[in-house]
Amino acid sequence: xxxxxxxQETMARETIVDDRSARVVVVTSGKGGVGKTTSTAALxxxxxxxxxxxxxxxxxxxxxxxxxxxxxxxxVVFDLINVINGxxxxxxxxxxxKRLENLYLLPASxxxxxxxxxxxxxxxxxxxxxxxxxxxxxxxxxxIERGATLAMRHADTAVIVTNPEVSSVRDSDRIxxxxxxxxxxxxxxxxxxxxxxxxxxxxxxxxxxxxxxxDDVLEILSLPLIGIVPESEEVLxxxxxxxxxxxxxxxxxxxxAYFEAIxxxxxxxxxxxxxxxxxxxxxxxxxxxxx
Amino acid sequence: xxLFGLFRRGSAHVARERLQIxxxxxxxxxxxPDLLSVLREEILAVVSRHIAFEPDxxxxxxxxxxxVSTLAVDIEIPNGPRTSGAFTV
Numbered sequence: 001x002x003x004x005x006x007x008q009e010t011m012a013r014e015t016i017v018d019d020r021s022a023r024v025v026v027v028t029s030g031k032g033g034v035g036k037t038t039s040t041a042a043l044x045x046x047x048x049x050x051x052x053x054x055x056x057x058x059x060x061x062x063x064x065x066x067x068x069x070x071x072x073x074x075x076v077v078f079d080l081i082n083v084i085n086g087x088x089x090x091x092x093x094x095x096x097x098k099r100l101e102n103l104y105l106l107p108a109s110x111x112x113x114x115x116x117x118x119x120x121x122x123x124x125x126x127x128x129x130x131x132x133x134x135x136x137x138x139x140x141x142x143x144i145e146r147g148a149t150l151a152m153r154h155a156d157t158a159v160i161v162t163n164p165e166v167s168s169v170r171d172s173d174r175i176x177x178x179x180x181x182x183x184x185x186x187x188x189x190x191x192x193x194x195x196x197x198x199x200x201x202x203x204x205x206x207x208x209x210x211x212x213x214x215d216d217v218l219e220i221l222s223l224p225l226i227g228i229v230p231e232s233e234e235v236l237x238x239x240x241x242x243x244x245x246x247x248x249x250x251x252x253x254x255x256x257a258y259f260e261a262i263x264x265x266x267x268x269x270x271x272x273x274x275x276x277x278x279x280x281x282x283x284x285x286x287x288x289x290x291x
Numbered sequence: 292x293x294l295f296g297l298f299r300r301g302s303a304h305v306a307r308e309r310l311q312i313x314x315x316x317x318x319x320x321x322x323x324p325d326l327l328s329v330l331r332e333e334i335l336a337v338v339s340r341h342i343a344f345e346p347d348x349x350x351x352x353x354x355x356x357x358x359v360s361t362l363a364v365d366i367e368i369p370n371g372p373r374t375s376g377a378f379t380v
Contacts, residue, residue: 165306166306166309166310169310169314170310170313170314170317173314173317173318174317174321177318177321181325206303208301209300209301209302209303209304210301210302210303211301211303212303212306212307212310213303216303216306216307219307220307220310220311220314
């Protein structure tokens with residue numbers, strides 16, 4: 001397997017320069033199945049599409065999927081655990097995206113031994129990546145166990161992915177508590193930047209009062225909102241073919257939501273358009289296509 | 292379509308109210324153990340400068356009432372010679 005790496009790829013791996021200072025972002029939620037991995041891939045790709053140098057790290061040891069969503073599942077040779085154990089050097093484990101030359105993936109391992117993920121090991125990997133990239137995006141596993149706490153440990157910024165649904169909102173609240181207590185930044189007495197990303201939003205259901213509205217979620221979690229990603233077949237289509245939605249269909253409603261989200265992450269103030277189903281124009285333009 | 296008519300009001304408001312009540316409780320529950328352990332540590336540090344006692348013979352309790360909350364610190368002090376000495380500080 002290792003021999004399969006082409007000379008070209010090896011060259012690419014060696015040209016990562018050490019003069020950057022990355023912003024570390026954790027994509028987290030507590031609850032599973034809300035769209036963390038999809039969002040990590042889409043945000044990472046969107047940033048890379050704008051010329052930023054990005055590495056996405058899969059922290060879901062034992063259940064890796066970020067490789068699959070990015071279409072890199074057959075190129076995985078070494079993984080995060082291999083790097084931590086010293087089996088492989090970091091540049092050997094990084095997989096460069098075939099479409100976006102600025103996008104790299106550090107896959108999780110499929111080993112069931114979660115203890116392999118050590119605090120010192122993760123700290124070392126993050127420290128090494130910081131000087132080589134503009135953005136480090138950590139895809140957290142579900143839950144509040146070791147994998148999730150290590151994924152958030154070194155984050156400067158957190159993106160909390162929430163569905164407008166009771167269990168997801170509750171788990172997000174729990175995760176917000178952890179971010180304020182267990183991250184390196186929080187322990188230093190600093191405040192970790194927290195942003196809300198609402199996914200799988202169904203405007204028609206919210207309008208009919210069947211689904212929590214954006215205002216409901218914001219009122220309960222009181223975090224700044226960086227995006228509303230509508231429930232959309234485009235998201236499924238993108239993951240089917242192993243391409244981030246921002247790359248697969250950049251003009252689709254979810255892709256636009258992710259592009260706006262990264263602008264807000266960078267600190268831009270752009271007005272948030274709440275998808276307004278019913279007889280609204282948004283519905284006519286995007287709602288039908290998206291839903 | 293009759294079904295839509297029946298449930299026109301939707302259930303989102305129930306979800307919101309349930310969440311608001313639940314999270315209010317969970318947030319308090321979350322902050323309590325931390326606050327208590329900090330209080331415990333700091334109180335014991337101060338007291339132990341003046342009085343000798345067994346750290347595991349200490350009880351700290353917090354009760355939250357509607358208008359008043361109480362904090363009870365119960366430290367068992369052995370009546371040894373060191374104790375009386377400590378009081379003379």
